[in-house]
Amino acid sequence: MHKKKYIRSLDELGRFVVPKQIRKDLLLGERQMLEVHCDGEKIIVEKYDNLEPCFITGESTKANHTFAFGHGNLTLSPEGIESLLGQLEKFKKSQTD
Structure with a gap:
């Protein structure tokens, strides 16, 4: 898995695109659920085991x-x-x- 950092901006609805390489590495499909939570100033996005x-x-x-x-x-x-x-x-x- 890559340890590369990616910089993304939010659109007007607060969305951002997960980079293709991360989607590929984690086998994230179109309907994959993601869990989002914060830890202080960090936003944590994790693959949700649905x-x-x-x-x-x-x-x-x-x-x-x-x-x-x-x-x-x-x-x-x-x-x-x-x-x-x-x-x-x-x-x-x-x-x-």
């Missing part, structure tokens, strides 16, 4: 893993990964038959 649901099963657990693909992310539970692998194996077999 337990993204599995794309296949819909489960929201800490065992889920988010994979980054191109410009998007895919969250899968262990069961979702197994299901997807099974489906991919079936598809691969049907293409070779």
Whole structure:
């Protein structure tokens, strides 16, 4: 992870853009929740573990893993990964038959 500092300005609504490299390093997607709080004069922004649901099963657990693909992310539970692998194996077999 980069230890580089970034300078950003707030727009008229108080928003700022999280730099692309930080979003990439932390796997922050479009709908990623962020926790914001202050500590004295510091504003702390942290990735909020909102337990993204599995794309296949819909489960929201800490065992889920988010994979980054191109410009998007895919969250899968262990069961979702197994299901997807099974489906991919079936598809691969049907293409070779």
